[in-house]
Amino acid sequence: MTTRIVELRRGILKKNDELAAGLRQSYAAAGVLVLNLVSSPGAGKTAFLEWTLRELKARGSRVAALVGDLETDNDARRLAASGAPVRQINTHGICHLDAEMIGKHLDGWEGVTLAGLDYLFIENVGNLVCPSSYDLGEKIRVALLSVTEGEDKPLKYPTMFNSADAAVITKMDIAEPCGFDRDLALTNINEIRPGIRIFETSAKTGAGMEEWLRYLKEERAGRNG
Amino acid sequence: MSIVETVTETLAALPDSSRGARVLEVRLRVGALASVVPESLEFCYGIASEGTPLEGSRLVVQVLPVVVHCERCAQDAELDGVQSFRCPRCGELCGEIRQGRELEIESIEIDELDKVEETA
Numbered sequence: 001m002t003t004r005i006v007e008l009r010r011g012i013l014k015k016n017d018e019l020a021a022g023l024r025q026s027y028a029a030a031g032v033l034v035l036n037l038v039s040s041p042g043a044g045k046t047a048f049l050e051w052t053l054r055e056l057k058a059r060g061s062r063v064a065a066l067v068g069d070l071e072t073d074n075d076a077r078r079l080a081a082s083g084a085p086v087r088q089i090n091t092h093g094i095c096h097l098d099a100e101m102i103g104k105h106l107d108g109w110e111g112v113t114l115a116g117l118d119y120l121f122i123e124n125v126g127n128l129v130c131p132s133s134y135d136l137g138e139k140i141r142v143a144l145l146s147v148t149e150g151e152d153k154p155l156k157y158p159t160m161f162n163s164a165d166a167a168v169i170t171k172m173d174i175a176e177p178c179g180f181d182r183d184l185a186l187t188n189i190n191e192i193r194p195g196i197r198i199f200e201t202s203a204k205t206g207a208g209m210e211e212w213l214r215y216l217k218e219e220r221a222g223r224n225g
Numbered sequence: 226m227s228i229v230e231t232v233t234e235t236l237a238a239l240p241d242s243s244r245g246a247r248v249l250e251v252r253l254r255v256g257a258l259a260s261v262v263p264e265s266l267e268f269c270y271g272i273a274s275e276g277t278p279l280e281g282s283r284l285v286v287q288v289l290p291v292v293v294h295c296e297r298c299a300q301d302a303e304l305d306g307v308q309s310f311r312c313p314r315c316g317e318l319c320g321e322i323r324q325g326r327e328l329e330i331e332s333i334e335i336d337e338l339d340k341v342e343e344t345a
Contacts, residue, residue, distance in 0.1 A: 003249060003336050011329045012231045012253075133260045133328065158307040159260040162322070191309045194318035 016134055019099035023106075023137030030114035033220040034122065036097075036136050038160060039144035040153070041126030044170035046075045047203040048144060049123055053082035055213060056119060064112050065121040066105055068097040075123065085112045096130040097122065099137060118220060128157040139165075140219060145189075146170045147180035154185075154192045161192040166199065168212070173202040233277045250283045250334040256327040257291050257307050291325035 011017060027034045039045050049065060056063045064085040067076045076088035089097060089105050102122065106114065114120070122138065124131045143164035145153050148171060154161040161167065167189050175182065182200070189198055197215060201208035251270075255261050263286040270284040291304040295312035301323050302312050310319050 003334055004246075005332050005334050007332045008330045009332075013328055015231070129260050155308055159258045162258055162307070162310070163326075190318065191311070192307075194310055194320040196320075 013133060013135075016099045019103060020135035020137040023099055023102060024139075026114060027120070027137060027139070030117070032114050032117040032120050033140070033216065034120045034136075034138045035140045035142055035216075036122045036124055036131075036138035037142050037144060038124045038128065038131045038164070039126060039146075040128050040149065040157075043126070043144045043146045043149065044203065045123050045126070045144055046078055048168065048170055048201065049121055050079055050082055051203040051206070051209060052121070052212070052216075053079060053084040055209065056216070057082060057084055059213075061118045062116060063119045063121070064109075064117050065123060066097075066102065067123045068101070068125045070095075070125060079123075085109070087112075091125055095125055095127045096134050097124050097136060098134045102136050119216065128153075128160045132160040132163045142166045142168055144168045144170055145185070147172060147175040147178045147185075151181050151185040151188055154188045158192045161189060161196075164193060164196060166197045166215070167193070168199045168201055170201055170203065172200050172207055173205045230273055233274060233279055246278075246335040248279050248282045248333055248335050250285060251279065252285045252287065252331040252333070254287050254289055254327050254329050254331045256289045256325040257304075258322070258325040259328040261328060263288060287331070289324055289327055292323040293319035294321040294323050295319050296321075 037045050037049060053063050053065060065079050066087050066089055067079060068089045068091055069075055070091055070093055073088040073090070076086045079086045087105050087109055089101050091097065091101070122136055141164045143161050143166075145167065147169065169185060186198060189196060199208050199212045199215070201212060203209070253266070255263060255266075266286060267284055274280050274282065291307055291310075292301050293304060293310055293312065294300070295302050295315065295317055296319070297315050297317040298312055302314060302319070304310065304313065311317065312319055
């Protein structure tokens with residue numbers, strides 16, 4: 001028996017990474033700021049995004065959203081109430097979005113072109129594990145964490161929080177009854193992703209949301225400048 | 226599971242010189258931040274490789290620890306885990322990751338004799 005070792009050094013997610021790089025180029029060329037929202041199920045991504053879409057739209061920005069879900073278009077219908085174009089991506093059991101799904105749903109999206117947008121939000125499937133491995137070409141990956149989930153979530157899912165560019169704590173309006181330890185949560189996030197921007201928000205009361213919108217505006221200006 | 230499938234797809238697309246050869250071993254490099262559990266990968270590998278040229282081959286997973294760059298020490302440092310991104314020398318929080326996100330096939334070992342017999 002003659003055996004031979006073939007050196008490959010090939011990334012397992014190479015195909016996704018290449019597609020994501022292509023998407024990143026087309027986002028940049030169109031001047032659209034693209035964000036990928038990740039969290040566990042029920043962290044409040046949809047409510048947070050509803051508020052964000054509505055407010056950005058009211059202030060004259062051109063916004064749209066792609067929404068990933070295993071099944072149902074419930075979230076897409078909720079978001080569409082903001083008046084922004086929303087397209088559902090049903091993954092049918094796949095626990096994350098990948099670059100190919102994004103590319104397919106951007107193509108042939110009636111009435112929406114990248115060049116006609118200021119912001120594109122991608123609401124990922126609720127899952128704090130697999131989406132961290134799949135680059136969607138986004139400029140900013142936002143990890144959301146609600147006050148009901150426990151302050152140690154970043155320590156339990158370090159791969160996700162470490163890959164994020166911004167962290168959003170949601171449902172701050174019920175922080176007190178939940179016994180949420182704010183300092184501990186901030187410390188934990190910072191241990192996993194030192195220096196990350198952290199927003200403490202409530203989509204219900206609007207707390208912290210102005211700061212979030214300012215951040216979006218700055219990031220978009222940075223991209224074009 | 227999708228990772229295992231990608232491995233089999235990648236190997237199915239190997240150059241002609243390796244076609245028909247039996248794969249004995251597949252070596253992966255997996256960073257500690259790659260969101261992959263080596264035990265699950267090994268478990269799935271046996272199932273996913275059935276009926277492919279990889280059936281019966283060994284999967285060897287090398288886990289790479291996280292390496293950060295510490296600005297205060299001006300050098301790289303290896304971390305024991307992924308629970309805290311502090312420099313083990315000086316305690317500074319380090320945001321720059323130098324290693325730990327890898328997810329790649331390093332190499333495969335193939336049995337060439339089978340190939341020679343088939344092509345002869």
